Amino acid sequence: MWRAKEKSNTIQLSFKYRIYPTREAEEKLLRVMEIEAKVYNALLDAVNNARKERKKITPKDTQAMLKDLKIEGKELVYSKVPQMVNNQLWYNINALHELKKKGKKAGKLRYKKIMKTINYNQSGFKVQGDRLVLSKIGEVKVLFHRPLEGEVTGVIIKRGATGWYAIFQVEVEKKPLEKTGKVVGIDLGVEKLVTTSDGIVIENPRVFDKVEGKIKILQRSLTRKKRGSRNYEKTRKKLVKLHEHVKNLMSDYIHKVTSWLVEQYDEIYMEGLDVKEMVENNESKTLRKHILHSNFSKFMSYLSYKAERAGRRVVKVNPAYTSRTCARCGYVKKDLTLDDRIFVCPKCGWVADRDYNASLNIFHAGSGLPLKPVDRKPLLYIPFSEGVYSKFPGRSRKSPSRGGDAPSVRAG
Numbered sequence: 001m002w003r004a005k006e007k008s009n010t011i012q013l014s015f016k017y018r019i020y021p022t023r024e025a026e027e028k029l030l031r032v033m034e035i036e037a038k039v040y041n042a043l044l045d046a047v048n049n050a051r052k053e054r055k056k057i058t059p060k061d062t063q064a065m066l067k068d069l070k071i072e073g074k075e076l077v078y079s080k081v082p083q084m085v086n087n088q089l090w091y092n093i094n095a096l097h098e099l100k101k102k103g104k105k106a107g108k109l110r111y112k113k114i115m116k117t118i119n120y121n122q123s124g125f126k127v128q129g130d131r132l133v134l135s136k137i138g139e140v141k142v143l144f145h146r147p148l149e150g151e152v153t154g155v156i157i158k159r160g161a162t163g164w165y166a167i168f169q170v171e172v173e174k175k176p177l178e179k180t181g182k183v184v185g186i187d188l189g190v191e192k193l194v195t196t197s198d199g200i201v202i203e204n205p206r207v208f209d210k211v212e213g214k215i216k217i218l219q220r221s222l223t224r225k226k227r228g229s230r231n232y233e234k235t236r237k238k239l240v241k242l243h244e245h246v247k248n249l250m251s252d253y254i255h256k257v258t259s260w261l262v263e264q265y266d267e268i269y270m271e272g273l274d275v276k277e278m279v280e281n282n283e284s285k286t287l288r289k290h291i292l293h294s295n296f297s298k299f300m301s302y303l304s305y306k307a308e309r310a311g312r313r314v315v316k317v318n319p320a321y322t323s324r325t326c327a328r329c330g331y332v333k334k335d336l337t338l339d340d341r342i343f344v345c346p347k348c349g350w351v352a353d354r355d356y357n358a359s360l361n362i363f364h365a366g367s368g369l370p371l372k373p374v375d376r377k378p379l380l381y382i383p384f385s386e387g388v389y390s391k392f393p394g395r396s397r398k399s400p401s402r403g404g405d406a407p408s409v410r411a412g
């Protein structure tokens with residue numbers, strides 16, 4: 001997962017990679033997570049007790065308790081890790097408080113048997129080639145499926161359903177790109193991932209369609225198995241792996257598309273979409289909805305941090321009527337339905353691909369420039385395939401990665 005936060009001349013990102021601890025290292029990691037849970041529970045106790053006695057207690061107070069906390073095996077944990085456990089506890093306390101403030105039903109914080117993460121903040125870790133050296137754990141192999149950039153300020157070790165991950169918190173310098181003098185409106189969609197106002201269509205890969213059958217079979221077989229049995233676990237792991245595979249493919253693709261957009265255009269206009277609504281309008285199934293949802297938000301987050309880093313602008317425009325308005329004469333066609341893939345204007349006779357028409361309206365709304373649609377027929381269609389990057393206009397396989405984060409190795 002990548003997250004972007006603005007901060008003067010640098011930008012903070014996270015890079016997530018799979019890691020492969022040896023059995024010995026894995027045992028140590030699990031042990032640390034158990035000890036972390038004991039620390040967490042002890043601090044939670046302290047908070048609960050203080051509140052029972054109506055005494056004020058702050059994160060600083062619990063932090064100060066760490067030193068004298070008597071917990072078996074504490075010496076097996078890197079000294080700064082318990083501080084992050086304290087932060088986690090207070091994060092949870094505040095989240096619960098927020099829920100209650102909103103009038104939501106929220107119970108009490110629960111005690112933990114094991115924590116899911118180990119947070120090395122600022123120190124206690126080192127990257128050496130394809131290995132991560134963790135204090136009190138040792139060396140762990142990392143699969144760097146895309147290059148790690150920037151200055152690493154922290155590493156979070158996470159135990160997932162199918163394995164282990166390291167999430168690197170990094171600070172990278174902003175790298176402004178030279179102006180290209182080009183601006184663009186883009187329409188995001190389900191059929192086509194992106195349609196640009198220059199008439200370029202980027203396919204939404206049907207990765208999920210291909211594996212959907214497989215997923216259904218596995219799910220059916222899972223419901224027939226006894227929960228917790230060895231066969232159940234085996235099937236469940238297969239299922240999680242398949243989902244992960246689809247997710248990785250999509251992430252990789254979205255990285256390529258957003259890098260390309262940021263390289264090509266000084267300003268990018270897009271709809272300030274309520275992703276949820278957009279997906280729900282589409283009568284898709286729950287699982288599919290979920291995947292689409294995460295892809296659109298991914299697209300927006302990748303695009304915005306890359307633009308931010310490259311000194312480009314992403315401008316969100318009001319999504320009202322972008323599909324229903326004729327890009328040539330401005331006529332609003334109220335009866336346009338989702339099934340109408342072609343926009344035909346009853347007033348001026350303009351005929352265009354529905355999404356292309358929308359992208360022109362988005363371009364107009366964002367740039368304020370007059371509507372001057374060109375009859376671009378056919379649209380330049382870019383299918384999803386291996387080496388798709390070289391097919392983008394203005395891009396060649398050899399051109400170096402500038403500004404974006406085009407991975408040199410495929411995820412998978």
Ligand SMILES: [Zn+2]
Pocket residue numbers: 326327328329330331345346347348349350
């Ligand atoms: Zn018209």
